[in-house]
Amino acid sequence: MSDDRFARTQLALLISIAFACAPSRAASDDTPAEVAAPVATVVVSAKSGDYLGNNTASAVAPTQASLTATEPQSIITRDFIELSVTPTTEYSRIVNVAPSVSGDSSNGPGLSETKTTMRGFSDDQYNITFDGIPWGDTNNPAHHSTSFFPGSTIGGAIVERGPGNADNLGYATFGGSINLYSKKPQKDQQFSVFGSAGTWNTALAGFSYESGRLPGFNNGTVQANFQHLKSDGYLSLNSIKSDNYLLKVRRAVGDATVITLFASANRIKYVQPDNSKGPTLAQVALHGKNYSLNNDPASFNYAGYNHTAKDTDFSYLRAETNWGSGWNTDNQLYSYAYDNETISSTDPTGATAPGTKVGPAGNKDIPGIDKRNKYRVYGDIFRLNKQFDAGVLRTGVWYEYSDTDRHQYDLDLTLGGVRDPRETKPAPVQNPSVLFDQQSTIHNLQPFAQFEWAVTPDLTVTPGVKYLRITRAVDADVNQTTRLPQHTSVDYHTTLPFLTANQQLSNSLAVYAQYAKGYQIPDLKSFYIADPTKNSSDPQKSVNYQLGVVGQSDALTWDVDVYKIDFTNKYVSNGLGGADAAYINVGGATYKGLEAQATWMVGNGFALYANGSKNKATANDTGKTISGSPDMTAALGLLYNAGPWSASLIGKRTGEVRQADYDPAKPLAYDTYLTKAYTNTDLSLAYRFTRPGMGIRMLKLQLNVFNLFNHQDVTSISPAKNVAYDQYTFQAPRSFQVSLKADF
Template structure:
């Protein structure tokens, strides 16, 4: 495997600087103490800094199987869900990971980080719904890109900033927020703020020269500030990465504070700031020719005569995510929660144009043509075409929840308001070989001649949305055992684009459209026994077009309708003395799918067809003894395209039905064993992802075989110390997990499981 280039001297560690600021607040105090006890499920003191908010969802007695289950569901559930607490994250997930590795513990979820766990961006698939077709929230706040509700897994919330995760495989109730509700929600929870002073220092060393340091500091209750308390979390990550020359670094700082005001009223504030830098091409992925020559980990190299030179390919990002949440009792029967928030994303990318060129392509100067004079002929001089890309957005909003207790139950109402401002989004062509000059970037005039548009400008665009979503759920306690909750939500979102040079068309476009929809929800939970519950759900879902629908010479934004879904689900949850079981079946009808077709030289978007999703899911944990637990979960997932046909601009369009949609595994499974006593925790687990296809219609050339990834983790605790050694992908499976079709088959790009890798961690509590 090729190594990364030498880096300049590392700046002083962020976590040490943070420690210097607040060490006086936390020195000389005992190890962690739990915030509270959720029902009778005790929280591990070692993980008490991550709090009890998610544990409180597991309404159960002191059942061993429930406490140890890495994936569990609540007896109060009204839709299929997987609760993954911090204890499970610490045992089964690499310390360097992001949320995509955490949610892989859940059935029906799949995804792989190609540069190593948390060392490069990854995407998760949920029941066949791709990223952008389900919501991700952090402390109840939906977040995602402003040009479409997709997510960057390494840009906001590393593992140390996640206290627990709840994967909701369904639209939920009307109060469950997000613009892509029909695919479900991945709900991340921040670490809780401890009532006691203390701290911890974690250091991890791993494969590919990976180094991670996490410093956590809790002030405990500060008497002079009416019992206010704060948590500081500082993380620093550096790695060469599994992929060749794909070195990365990331720094994160988080502050979360709770301020008691009076009575039940309190104010919670959170701020997190992230800085990431990684050498990667903007269109990364290796062709089979490149794999044959350089190996499955090929990404970049140190040869300036090729587009894969690491010096031509660099992505730098800066983000922040902040909120302030006020909660309290307006009256004894009326509770209020109001959250104002904002988050920011800035991406500066430098990339070579085409990383798929083979050595023979480069020798023939294919794809290396530079036009030096506007309107002139291409000059085959062997220079590398490149571009810079800038994407900046800021999103801010307000979420109001009001819960009114009434004789028959609870009325839960509120409103979500949000505004997104994107801009500039810009891309400029340049000669990567010559790079920067004293006057700026050297210009590469590869683009077609358009009056009034500089040929090196591919797009310069501003966009955004304004949305409001009032909602109401009526939680009706029909009997002590049966709760029925009808809900209603109204969605109004104005999507706007303001571009002097629009993406793809390179023509001006200034337009907007307001989309509206009323969504209906009905859930029920019936307790057959105190430890056995049945649930059912009917819900409608809604997903707007994103700004790519406007990227055409003649955008037809006004002709597009939202994508919609109708969801039917039913399941059960059982918490026994030694056995925990949850299982469900689902059926989802997805219509109005946005498709695109080329008419002449024009890309046209339109609504046609959709898909039907159906399947069964389940999870079980069995306590063989007080210290030995066996667990398994799995799913069978059908996501078949609906056949349809039409004519667009005289071009016939036929959608083949009855085939699994692209990127949707037909099954998932996980199996494992956990031994845990006062000193040791040893786990062996395996995640299986079933067959899938990388292109529509199940073409044989794009079939992706099933693959496994087995992990072994050994933890030893003594006093204030925690030692861990772990091997991930134990059996060194390096199968393809994704294929991106290219212009022709030789230029298809492949992505593989990272090789077997290891991490060793030391954590001390003080």
């Protein structure tokens, strides 16, 4: 995104704010927009400032499940985020506290992208939604944790460990969903400024605005947020700078409809290599565990050769209408975009000798790439609900279209020659510097229906079904891998049934069960062959069996679940070349485990928190553990709140992980590439000043210490063809941030 385009986005947000605040017909104070809302909106944010305030386990729990749950879940509130999570955070750090979830940033908390795993499922095998809208990359449904929603914009999260019901949407219900929510509008006006400073020259500043209910705006609300972040980062010369703008407007229109407008824009700049998998052991011995870039123009690791700019936006218009007689509708029209423009050297490990294809003969210049991944997504989610005496019918349809532009060109970084071959669209023989120049699209249509049958006042059984039809198309003059023209499309379709049950045993105890099928859209790499129409049209699927029990009382909230997931139709290459190459469905894997979480109010302001999981993921063909799958997770925490003081001390442990799948031809690699369990312990201490002066209603001073015990264990290994060039990432060392927030 150009500077002009980003400036136009900012201007559009400001114009929207001005429009939203324009006067309208008055409404009485006792009929606010929230009262008129006909469709329940999930709220996971407690009232601001009341964290631990009412001394119940449900109020203080870092994670908990609902008594109405139909699959394993972890609800995380905004107040927990503000107290216990770094101000520089993004969603991965927020949800990391939940059982079976793991992931770590090697550049420091919130200062680089983090790929989270859930039950051993990788980042592209589960959904992430924001206010119910699924988002992710268009080549595969992976996510960029720092690119859309900084922590200051997230009102709460629900980690759903399962496909959900029929109305759970996304391209990877395969492994579950991380559901993020915007902040709930406040009833009263409030303006806040916030900032923090800490290790590695990290600094954050911003403001948020809550209009409260506006009588001249039909008791609607306006919310705005701005955040600026910059840091040098823990990794050498891996700096980051980002800005985020957000607007949310909510108001009633007439007596039966509530309209919500949401818009955000994010710009982020990194200095980092495109290959950010860490240093080799030889580089660690010479430069330390934080080695990444240097100031030597003769090196692949020169900071001046490695930089990325990402621009994103995300917006939706939502209309919730109550039509009477038990009928209501909820429609979300949305769009989001991602634009990654990267210049990078090709090999930070030192395995490749200097010399570029695009430089003069015999040159010793530094080879690099010009990389783009740019897409725009448009979609609509329509839901129609009907209340019957026997239960609630929920039906609807999800439509989405995406348009993607991806390319990668060879560069001579020493000469600074950034060329743009797209002007002539040359064939590979004419211009071998074009690795690929590819456009692709996705058309998605998914109707769904389910019925929440109230069998008895205490038993709800919900059958449902979802049908999906997805068309992927590639239009490339130079396709990736083959470097040949590719102009084709493939249809994928399947039907997914669901059945869940929830039995309320008492006001404080419930049990649930789930049978559900999930799926994952085939990766775009399945088009990197001569004839993709030979591929299988059946996407990867999962069959989930889950049982759980949830208990809640003033003193204790707890839940336990067991699960078994059969992963089928694994999408793999048939191993053939040329015209016979195709992607086919074979084998799969089995995931199973036990999970639990609990919070106990001890008394005198103290609460204890614990969670844990025992996870196993094995390939069906070998019986061996799948790479990237931790064998356990655990968390233990102490929480405190009394008067103006709040504190939390939480340690999260991630179990051992196989970093390579078992290969009978290389049996030693399976045991060699193994990372041991590691632990991060975070401390937070906050003090609230009430009306300290200068018009401030509340002033909060907070200290956060991350990785308190300064562990620097290996968190991942990326095997290379030559073991000398294997790459390692480590825990970022102990760091701190001091924060201040003033509410006016």
